[in-house]
């Protein structure tokens with residue numbers, strides 16, 4: 371098996387959805403995957419492949435806690451002495467109109483999706499610099515390209531991941547470290563059921579918000595199989611120079627390309643038609 375960066379992978383949010391499927395897919399290819407969850411015991415083996423010798427072992431991690439990030443990385447380093455690939459996948463979505471999202475709720479969205487990624491990068495970058503090689507894959511979203519009404523905090527957190535990844539690529543390049551943003555579209559996972567609704571959205575003054583979020587949830591439930599992201603991730607892990615960002619799925623790729631050339635007002639019109 372080819373493994374350009376090496377075989378040791380640390381993947382956050384591996385208990386469900388995209389993370390779980392990706393962890394198992396990579397293990398099937400011979401990668402030694404340390405998958406994280408807030409609710410697991412360190413060292414629990416959840417998947418192994420006798421042929422490839424790959425496995426998925428769970429590591430307890432809350433990406434909102436710097437100490438927890440430090441402990442998780444220390445655990446992998448004690449077992450393996452190296453981390454070749456970090457996949458920042460842990461995340462969730464908040465729904466509610468901007469006006470009806472408290473500061474605390476907005477911060478909690480960024481704390482997991484954006485600062486969670488940053489906490490993990492802060493722990494892993496010094497290791498990768500010493501190794502003079504490494505790959506960081508950040509799981510963004512098409513919602514970071516197209517701002518979704520009533521999910522502004524989620525879209526903003528994913529858009530921030532894009533800005534971060536672009537700067538990280540330039541800063542880390544001298545040490546042989548590469549970074550790439552993966553942008554999935556609607557995908558069938560636990561994400562929909564795990565969505566958090568802001569407290570004020572219960573008595574919303576925005577009558578369109580309910581049907582808009584329902585539409586989004588329908589699209590997610592009939593969305594793509596997470597294996598698409600797993601396969602894409604595996605391909606990126608063998609690229610010496612991965613692209614800045616990769617959108618998953620042909621229709622989403624086309625939408626992202628079109629956004630670059632059509633006027634902003636047209637994009638806004640389409641989003642209003644779809645979600646408002």
Ligand SMILES: NC(=O)c1ccc[n+]([C@@H]2O[C@H](COP(=O)([O-])OP(=O)(O)OC[C@H]3O[C@@H](n4cnc5c(N)ncnc54)[C@H](OP(=O)(O)O)[C@@H]3O)[C@@H](O)[C@H]2O)c1
Pocket residue numbers: 382383384385386387388389406407408409431432433434459460461462463482486509510511512553554555556557558559560561562564590593
């Ligand atoms: N599904 C979609 O349509 C879609 C589309 C675009 C992008 N994405 C992105 O894909 C990523 C994975 O989402 P998914 O769809 O697979 O959702 P999911 O099935 O709900 O899985 C989310 C994972 O994140 C973990 N997680 C959440 N908060 C965490 C925290 N504070 N610390 C550590 N782990 C945490 C969960 O682990 P525990 O609860 O066990 O800790 C779980 O393993 C997310 O970043 C999401 O934004 C999803």
